[in-house]
Amino acid sequence: MATGKLLRQLIKTGVEGNTDAFRAASEEVIREERAKQHHLLANDLERLLYGRPRDFAHSPSRPMDKAPVDRERNLSLLDLREPVRRLDDAVLSDETRSAVEEVLQEHHHIERLASYGLRAADRLLFYGPPGCGKTLTAEVIASELGLPLAVVRVDAVVSSYLGETAANLRKVFDFAASNAAVVLFDEFDALAKERADEADHGELRRVVNAVLQMMDAYLGRSVLIAATNHETMLDLAVWRRFEEVLLFEPPNLEQLRRLLALKLRGVRREFEVEDETVTALFKGMTHADVERVLRRAIKDMVLAGKEFLTLGHIETAARRERPRQVRQRGK
Numbered sequence: 001m002a003t004g005k006l007l008r009q010l011i012k013t014g015v016e017g018n019t020d021a022f023r024a025a026s027e028e029v030i031r032e033e034r035a036k037q038h039h040l041l042a043n044d045l046e047r048l049l050y051g052r053p054r055d056f057a058h059s060p061s062r063p064m065d066k067a068p069v070d071r072e073r074n075l076s077l078l079d080l081r082e083p084v085r086r087l088d089d090a091v092l093s094d095e096t097r098s099a100v101e102e103v104l105q106e107h108h109h110i111e112r113l114a115s116y117g118l119r120a121a122d123r124l125l126f127y128g129p130p131g132c133g134k135t136l137t138a139e140v141i142a143s144e145l146g147l148p149l150a151v152v153r154v155d156a157v158v159s160s161y162l163g164e165t166a167a168n169l170r171k172v173f174d175f176a177a178s179n180a181a182v183v184l185f186d187e188f189d190a191l192a193k194e195r196a197d198e199a200d201h202g203e204l205r206r207v208v209n210a211v212l213q214m215m216d217a218y219l220g221r222s223v224l225i226a227a228t229n230h231e232t233m234l235d236l237a238v239w240r241r242f243e244e245v246l247l248f249e250p251p252n253l254e255q256l257r258r259l260l261a262l263k264l265r266g267v268r269r270e271f272e273v274e275d276e277t278v279t280a281l282f283k284g285m286t287h288a289d290v291e292r293v294l295r296r297a298i299k300d301m302v303l304a305g306k307e308f309l310t311l312g313h314i315e316t317a318a319r320r321e322r323p324r325q326v327r328q329r330g331k
Contacts, residue, residue, distance in 0.1 A: 128248035131288030142182035177220030
């Protein structure tokens, strides 16, 4: 906990209504807790200090615009969602979690960075196998920043009409520039595929050029996140447009145990998540696979009228998941 001197200063400035001194003392408390590796506490304190979590920085001065639509088909180009899950709901590698926390910290201190002529990182690339937490992490960032999540509808953006795909992208970037949100370009490889691919026609190359130009010119209010399961398909020039590139992989043993503990929190069970017999059942599974198995096992328990989740429920659910894994790996 913070020192007695710092706590007295914090309470004194709060009672006196000295906002600047109170914020300075609070930030010192946060720095102390982070130095002690109390990152969850430090994150919670930051949310309390800056609002949920940064109302001074990103709260829109006017209502959010309606999602833009495709001119030819009148399809919405964005799916606007209210994020629910928080950082504690994501099980990530230490490196990826640290990178996410750094991005959040930059946005919590966006005014301080601006005073030095710096901007918080607002163009992120997530890559790795499907089901490893890319979309979840985008939602987490939106939730932690108190912003809506706007998922780009690639099926609506890509048009068969000449020049219409680039026009739709311009609408998406204009929306991101004028509204505060976390804008997720899922399946980004569909829009930024390697231009040297001989199988693609000139229109797709023009789309990639448009993406590069729009990203270079972007100075908007939203955080842009691109996610792909096929990073080798991305044009090499695309990688340089992102300030942070984060890798998402299937959970290792430690992460698997954390994920099991998180997803089985509040579930009465007859086993411990640290048991090797339990963890062995999830070998080679992604985060999404693990969640699906647990959800199926819990359903079986409930429908059978049982009060405790057993290893048998997990084994049955895991067996039903194996064909999907074999199919995904092409075996």
